[in-house]
Every structure is written in C-alpha cells, then in structure tokens.
Amino acid sequence: MGGWVLSWFRSRTIVLVCVLMLAALALHPFAPAERAAGILFAPARWLAELARPLGWLQVRTVRAAMSAAEAALPAEREASRALLAAQIEAALPTDPALREGRGFLVAEVLERLTDKDLLRVRFPVGAGVTPDMPVVCRDTYIGRVRDLDAARPGEGVVQLVTDESLRVGAEVHVDGAEPVSIVVGGVVGGQSRTEGILLLGAQHGERPVLTGTVRVRETGPGDRAVRRAHADGFRLGRLRELLQKGRPMPVVETGFDYGHGLSQVVLAGGPELATAGPLLAEDAFDESRWCTARVLLAGDSTPGRRTRRLSLPDGARVEAGAALSVGARFLGRVVRVAGSEAGAALLGDSALEFSGVAAIEGCAVPLHMGLVTSLGVDSDGAIELGWKSPAQAPDAPPRPSGRARIATSSGNRGVPAGLWVGTCVLPQGEGHHVLRLVPAQDPADLLRVAVRLAPAKPARDPDEPGEEDSP
Amino acid sequence: MRPAHRPAQRVVGWLLFLTWAVWLAALQGLWSRHSAGTWVPDAALVLAIVVLARCETADLVPLAVLTALAHAATGGEPPLVLLAGAFGALFLALALRDALELSGPIGRTVATALAAGAFQAWLSLARGVRAAHGDVDFLGAASAALPVAIASALLALATGPLLARLPGLTPLRSRSW
Numbered sequence: 001m002g003g004w005v006l007s008w009f010r011s012r013t014i015v016l017v018c019v020l021m022l023a024a025l026a027l028h029p030f031a032p033a034e035r036a037a038g039i040l041f042a043p044a045r046w047l048a049e050l051a052r053p054l055g056w057l058q059v060r061t062v063r064a065a066m067s068a069a070e071a072a073l074p075a076e077r078e079a080s081r082a083l084l085a086a087q088i089e090a091a092l093p094t095d096p097a098l099r100e101g102r103g104f105l106v107a108e109v110l111e112r113l114t115d116k117d118l119l120r121v122r123f124p125v126g127a128g129v130t131p132d133m134p135v136v137c138r139d140t141y142i143g144r145v146r147d148l149d150a151a152r153p154g155e156g157v158v159q160l161v162t163d164e165s166l167r168v169g170a171e172v173h174v175d176g177a178e179p180v181s182i183v184v185g186g187v188v189g190g191q192s193r194t195e196g197i198l199l200l201g202a203q204h205g206e207r208p209v210l211t212g213t214v215r216v217r218e219t220g221p222g223d224r225a226v227r228r229a230h231a232d233g234f235r236l237g238r239l240r241e242l243l244q245k246g247r248p249m250p251v252v253e254t255g256f257d258y259g260h261g262l263s264q265v266v267l268a269g270g271p272e273l274a275t276a277g278p279l280l281a282e283d284a285f286d287e288s289r290w291c292t293a294r295v296l297l298a299g300d301s302t303p304g305r306r307t308r309r310l311s312l313p314d315g316a317r318v319e320a321g322a323a324l325s326v327g328a329r330f331l332g333r334v335v336r337v338a339g340s341e342a343g344a345a346l347l348g349d350s351a352l353e354f355s356g357v358a359a360i361e362g363c364a365v366p367l368h369m370g371l372v373t374s375l376g377v378d379s380d381g382a383i384e385l386g387w388k389s390p391a392q393a394p395d396a397p398p399r400p401s402g403r404a405r406i407a408t409s410s411g412n413r414g415v416p417a418g419l420w421v422g423t424c425v426l427p428q429g430e431g432h433h434v435l436r437l438v439p440a441q442d443p444a445d446l447l448r449v450a451v452r453l454a455p456a457k458p459a460r461d462p463d464e465p466g467e468e469d470s471p
Numbered sequence: 472m473r474p475a476h477r478p479a480q481r482v483v484g485w486l487l488f489l490t491w492a493v494w495l496a497a498l499q500g501l502w503s504r505h506s507a508g509t510w511v512p513d514a515a516l517v518l519a520i521v522v523l524a525r526c527e528t529a530d531l532v533p534l535a536v537l538t539a540l541a542h543a544a545t546g547g548e549p550p551l552v553l554l555a556g557a558f559g560a561l562f563l564a565l566a567l568r569d570a571l572e573l574s575g576p577i578g579r580t581v582a583t584a585l586a587a588g589a590f591q592a593w594l595s596l597a598r599g600v601r602a603a604h605g606d607v608d609f610l611g612a613a614s615a616a617l618p619v620a621i622a623s624a625l626l627a628l629a630t631g632p633l634l635a636r637l638p639g640l641t642p643l644r645s646r647s648w
Contacts, residue, residue, distance in 0.1 A: 014564070015531060019562055020556035023593075027600045029551075037550035039535075047544035050490060051497030299500025300546045302594055303511060303619050307547025335547070350598065351547070379509070414543055444504040 011128040045341045048296040048309050065445045069327035076287055076328035076440075080418035083359050083366055083407055084284075087417070090365045091264040095139050098233050103273030104136075104266045105129065108410045108417065110155065117163035120147070121265060122414075125154040130332075132224050132250040134216070135232030140256050141168065141216045141234035142265060152455075158265065161236065162187045162198060162258050168231075170202075170221055170252075172212040172239050181205035184214060184236055184252050189244070197391050199242060200252040212239050214252050238395075243335045255396045260370020260388075263355060263410040263417065284416030285328070290450040291316045293324075293342070299444075304376060306349035306369060306444070310334070310342040312451065321414035322452040329441035330354070330408050331417035331449055342451070346443040347421070348377040352429075355411035356387070358426055367400055367426070368409055375434065381442075383422070385435040392430065393397070401428040406437065414452055483517040485533055487639030492518055492541035498588050512622035513587045515541045517521070519557070520564050520583050520627065521634045524573030525644040528565065535561050552597040560590035574635070576628055583627035588620030 025033045090104050093099050107121040107129075125128055135158050143166060144417040146159040159166050164186040168290045171179035182205075188199040202214070218228040237254040267273070283289075293310040300307050312318055324331040324344055330344035333354065345351040352374035358367040385406075392399060399445040406421040422439040443449075495514035503511040519538040526534070538561070539553040546553075564573065564586045571578030595612035 012528070012562075014519065015528075015558075015562055019558045020557055026549070026555040029549075029601065034549070034551060035507040037554060041540060041543045041550035044540055044543040044550075047489070047493050047540065050493045051545060054497050054501055067498065187512065280632075297497055297500060297545055299497065299502075299504045301496035301500045301513075301515065301542050302546040302548055303503060303509060303513075303591060304595070304615055305547050309544075309547075347583075349547070351602075427544055 021248045021368070023157060025257070032193065045309070046339075051210075051297045054297065054299075062445055062447045065441065066326065066448070069329055072329075073327040076420055080284070080361050080407060080420065083357065084418050086366050087264050087357060087368070087409070088358075091137050091266050092236075093136065093139050093266070094234075098139060100232055101271060101453060102211055103269050103271045105273050106295040107135075107156075107265050107267055107271065109265060111260050111411065111413045113157065117157040117160045117166075119143075119160065119262060119265070120149075120155060121158050121219055122155050123267065127268060128269070129156060130227065131156075133153060133229045134228060134234070136231060136234050136266050136268050137256070137262065137264075139235050140254075141231050141236055142256065142258070142262070144228065144231075145267065160258055161185060168228075168236070169217055170214050170236055171217040172209050172214050173440050174209060174212040178311065179217070180209045180212075181217070182214065182250070188242065188249075198254045198256075200237065200254060202239065202250040202252050204250060206294075208250070209239065210241055214239050215275075217360045227269070230270065234268075255392060257368075257370065258389045259366055260355075260411075261367050261390070263357065284418045289416075289453050289455075290325070291318070291453055293449055293451045295449060300349075304350070305471075306332075306346040306377065307335070307351070308332075308346060310344055310449070310451065312337075312340045312342055314340060314342075316451070317454040317456065318451050319414060319454045321412060322454070323408065323415040323419060324443070324451055325419050326449055328418070328420055328438075328444060330415075330421045331441060331446070333412075333415065334451065337370055344449075345374070347374055347437075347439050348383045348443075349374055351374055352414055353412075354421075355409045355419065356406050357409035357417070358406055360402055360404040360426060362402045363400040363403065364398075367404070368405070370420075372410075372435075374407070378436065383437040384441055384442055385424070385437050387433050389427075389430045389433060403427045406435075414454070416452065484640060484642035485537060487637075488518070488522060488534075488643060489537045489541060491637050491640070492538055493544050496541045496545040505566055509618045510622045511619070512626040513590065513619055514623075514626060515589050516557075516560060516590055517583055517623055517627045517630075518634050518637075519561060520573065521631050522569065522640060523561055523564055524579065525635065530643070531558075531561055531565055538557065548594055548598075549601070552594065552601070555591040556590045556597070559593060560586040563589055574631075576631070579631045580624045580628040581598055584620045584624035587615040587623035591619040643648035 062209045105127055107123040110120045110122050131145050135143045143158050143160040146157045165186040167183050170182050170184045171177050172182050183203045184200050188201050216231045216234045237252040241248045242251045272403040291313050293312050296309040318337050322334040332344050334342050334344050336343045356369040356372040375384040375386050403428045405423050407416050408419045410417045420440040422437040424435040424437045427433050492515040499514050519534050536556040539557040542553045543550050564582045567582045573579050574584050590610045595615050599607040
C-alpha cells in the first residue's frame with residue numbers, strides 16, 4: 001500500500017495537482033478539510049515541547065519582565081480603576097434637566113452582535129432592568145433594551161436607534177417655536193455604521209419643518225410608554241433635508257459614533273434605579289477570573305507573526321477571544337482553544353484586534369477609540385496599530401489628540417476593560433491612522449501569562465423564572 | 472547507486488529530520504521574537520531543501536508534511552496553509568533539481584532563495600485571503616518574502632554541507648552522486 005502511494009507520487013503532474021488542490025483548500029477554508037488537517041497536525045502540540053529547553057536561554061529576561069510587571073501592578077490597577085470611573089462618568093448625562101427625577105444604571109458593552117445594530121450588554125444582576133428601558137450615552141439617546149438573556153443573568157440585548165425596525169417618538173425644537181412631533185429610526189441609504197456621522201430616517205407627524213434639534217419625546221398609553229418616556233429630552237441629532245432621487249426627505253444627522261464609540265452605556269429609568277447594584281458588573285482584576293498558562297515557546301517561526309502556543313491548566317474555562325495579561329498589562333488574545341492547548345495572537349501580530357480607550361495627557365475625559373487593529377512590528381521594535389478616527393459633526397467639540405496611554409475598553413467578550421496596552425501619540429483629524437505604540441509590556445519575553453477565564457455558567461432551575469425575566 | 476537503507480532506518484531518519492526541523496524552526500522564532508523577523512532565514516525549509524537534494528522524488532511527501540509540522544509546532548499559521556506552502560516550495564525546488572545540482576553551492580543557494588521566497592509570499596497571501604476583511608496585498612507579500620529569501624539563501628550557502636551531515640539524516644540519502 002505504502003509502496004503504491006509512493007510510486008504514485010513519483011509522477012510530478014500528480015504532485016502538482018495535489019499542491020494546487022491543497023492551495024485551493026487552504027485559501028477557501030472548508031471545515032472537513034480543516035478538521036482533517038487539524039488531526040494530521042495534532043502531534044504539533046507535543047512537538048512544541050521539544051523546543052522547551054530553548055526557553056532556558058531567556059530565563060533572566062523573563063524574570064526581569066515578570067518582576068517589573070508585578071511591581072507596577074498596584075499603581076497600574078489604581079490608574080485603571082480611575083480610567084474606568086472617568087469612562088463611566090463620561091457616559092452619564094451631564095444636563096441637570098435630564099438627570100432630574102430619573103435613575104441611571106451603567107451597563108458595560110460586551111460585544112456587538114452579528115447584526116451590527118444590536119449590542120450585548122452586562123449590568124448588575126437584580127438591578128430591575130426590563131425590556132423597553134431606554135439606553136443613553138451622555139446626553140444622547142442610542143436605543144432601548146430589546147430583551148434579557150434568561151440563560152445569562154445580568155446580560156441583555158440593546159437595539160440601537162440605527163436598527164431598521166426601531167422607531168422612537170421625538171420632537172423637533174426650533175428656536176422660539178412650538179416643538180413639532182416626528183418619528184425617527186433606522187439609517188438612511190445603507191450607510192456604513194462606522195462613518196461617524198450617520199443619517200437617521202425621519203417622518204413628520206403634523207407639519208413639516210426643515211431644521212432643528214431633535215430630542216426624544218415618547219407618547220402613548222401603558223407601562224411600556226412610561227418606561228420609554230424616561231428618555232424624553234435626550235438628543236437624537238439635528239434635522240436636515242436630504243435630496244434623494246431629486247426629492248427632499250427629512251433626515252436626522254447624528255454626531256455619535258454608533259459603529260465603535262460604545263463601551264459603557266447607561267440605562268435610564270425611574271429614581272429607584274440609581275441605587276440598583278454596584279457601579280460595575282465585573283471587576284477586571286478579580287483573581288478568580290484568571291488562570292496562569294505556560295508559553296510553550298517564546299517565538300514564532302513565521303516572519304511577521306507574533307503568536308504563541310499556550311499550555312492551559314486542566315479544566316480551565318478559556319474561550320477564543322480571551323485576554324492575555326501580566327499584572328495589569330495587556331499582552332494579546334487567545335485565537336483558538338483545543339483541549340488544554342491554546343493559540344494566542346500577541347501585540348504586534350496581524351490577527352489581533354481589541355477595543356481601546358485613550359487617556360490623553362491634559363484631558364480629563366477618556367477618548368473611546370473603538371476597534372484597534374495590530375498591524376505588525378516595526379524594524380525598531382515599535383508596535384504599529386491601525387485606528388480609524390470617525391468623522392465628527394460640525395458642532396461637536398474637537399477630538400483631543402496628543403500623547404496618550406492606551407488601555408483596553410469594553411466591547412470584546414473575554415477582554416476586560418482597563419488593561420494597559422502602552423503609550424503612543426494620537427494624531428488629529430479623521431480617517432485611518434497608524435499609531436506607533438510603545439507597549440506597556442513587550443510580550444515577546446514572557447514564558448508565563450495570565451489568561452482570562454470565561455464566566456462560570458450558573459446552575460439554574462429551569463422552572464424557576466429569573467427576577468429579570470418578567471417585564 | 473548507494474545501498475538501499477532498511478525501512479526502519481528510514482523511519483528513524485525521518486523522525487530525526489523532524490526533530491532537527493523543529494529545533495531550527497524554534498531557533499528561528501527565538502531570533503525574531505523582538506522584531507518583525509524580516510531578515511531571519513527559514514532554517515527548517517533550508518534543511519528540507521538540503522535533504523531534498525539527496526533523496527527520491529517520492530520522498531517529497533514526507534519531507535513536505537514534516538516541514539509543515541515543524542512550522543506548525545512553532546508558529547501560528549493554519550495547518551492547511553503550511554502544508555500547501557511546504558508542498559509548493561519543495562515541489563519548486565524539486566523542479567529546479569532537473570536543471571541545477573542542488574547539492575552544489577550555486578544550485579542550493581538559488582533553489583533555497585526561490586523556495587523560501589515562494590513559501591513566505593504564500594503565507595502572506597493566504598493570511599490576507601483568509602482574514603475577515605480579505606485584503607490581498609501582492610506587493611506587500613513580495614516585499615516581505617524578499618528578505619527571508621535572501622537570508623535563507625545565505626544560510627543555505629554557508630551551512631548546507633553542515634546541515635546535510637546532521638546526525639541521523641544519512642538513511643534519507645538515496646540518490647547516487
């Protein structure tokens with residue numbers, strides 16, 4: 001059998017055909033072929049152990065890096081908590097009129113669902129969150145709670161105002177005139193959500209107006225309308241006319257980055273909500289949520305890549321996307337898990353993406369950056385990050401720029417907010433920027449890292465409804 | 472013609488080839504851990520080409536699989552990408568063997584430069600195609616491949632005879648010279 005196969009492979013044409021077929025399968029991933037290759041390459045896990053003695057060459061560097069990170073932990077943890085507090089403060093309404101007679105609950109954005117207009121959020125369990133509660137960020141209305149996750153207490157889905165099926169009652173305020181009713185919802189003309197300035201669809205109720213500030217004004221009978229009305233007065237944007245196919249149509253121009261600008265959002269409710277639960281649903285530095293993994297080899301044989309194979313402790317609940325850290329410093333993310341072995345992309349690897357926030361020198365309010373992509377390592381060792389700065393509304397204050405400390409932000413499941421990434425200079429202006437990052441910790445030297453564990457699934461009686469399941 | 476080696480000897484030879492390849496790939500990873508690894512040679516592929524110069528055509532299959540396995544043990548590329556790349560690069564070297572003497576310095580250097588460059592360009596292209604955004608940068612792939620090709624060729628030129636005589640690889644030599 002073996003001899004027949006070998007004689008078959010003596011034909012170069014057949015070998016060439018096999019190479020081309022492999023290339024096609026490699027470029028267009030086909031699950032059964034990927035699984036078969038995974039089985040064939042299973043010994044690679046144990047082969048990595050062959051190279052373990054090479055790690056002994058760098059023991060001194062590893063010890064120095066680890067002790068530096070551990071020594072800096074208390075100060076960096078406090079700085080991280082201060083940054084989170086500033087982010088939360090920045091998400092709360094500033095207008096005293098909007099705060100009056102209302103309670104607000106901070107919710108952390110966990111991830112954006114496949115449908116780009118839905119966010120999964122986490123809030124303190126038992127805080128009394130119900131569907132239809134309005135969701136705001138600063139003084140801007142961004143959507144409402146669509147449903148609560150019965151399987152994961154303390155999590156729910158927020159439907160953004162950019163979603164085609166969401167409609168919100170509003171008023172157009174023109175100086176010196178009576179407000180005019182209007183209905184707003186959905187993005188006009190298939191715009192990309194990452195453009196920064198979006199145009200929301202609008203429909204006049206009574207008499208048409210051409211321009212003005214649009215604020216939420218929900219009306220109607222019943223409890224649902226009462227809950228929705230807690231967003232009354234929050235800003236949606238500015239009304240203007242858009243010519244489409246030669247005909248004018250009213251649109252609401254937003255200045256809010258719905259694509260990437262959301263990390264902490266605020267649920268608006270009655271005054272009782274203000275005392276509901278802790279400020280943060282989860283502590284990034286809770287030691288029970290981390291495990292220690294061994295790096296099998298501190299290097300990657302493929303030029304341009306910065307990946308590592310990790311050996312996980314038995315039974316560790318690690319999922320793809322989990323953060324890697326040392327002390328309070330971000331190192332990278334897990335990209336795949338197979339049993340007690342995992343593959344991770346480190347800072348500088350082109351497969352790494354995370355949600356970032358910038359603490360800019362001389363600026364009290366942190367800048368939520370949204371998606372940050374690792375592009376690679378420059379010849380001088382600096383890490384290149386890709387960041388898109390979205391367009392801003394004309395009346396918006398200028399976006400701060402300058403030297404900044406970058407930290408992870410909410411928005412990626414598995415990556416807690418507040419891990420320090422490094423320092424860089426944020427440029428002015430909108431568009432795609434390449435940032436040169438000096439990392440808080442060069443992940444190249446480490447042989448042991450902390451890996452974020454997935455939350456334990458709560459054991460629940462299926463017959464017993466959760467306190468938040470009922471609207 | 473050299474006397475044929477027994478199958479058991481050849482199995483041991485392949486296992487030792489795999490061990491050397493893993494060590495060379497791991498060293499390669501260590502050299503490049505603080506940088507982009509631009510000028511770091513693909514040492515495991517150099518070893519494979521040195522062995523290919525002295526073995527039969529049908530040995531291309533175990534050689535490509537084991538080279539890909541060594542890269543998979545020390546890197547983060549998907550197995551199918553590595554397998555296709557190793558097969559393609561070594562098939563290219565095999566095709567060059569008809570025109571050039573791979574065990575000689577010139578043939579070895581030229582074949583290594585082309586095979587290592589092709590392997591590196593393939594990895595960059597496959598990464599771009601498989602990524603969610605699917606951007607394919609042909610120019611970027613070529614520019615990333617060039618330094619690796621040059622570094623690998625220089626390594627092959629300087630250490631080819633030494634790599635060919637690594638302990639345990641003798642049973643894999645089956646061609647007469």
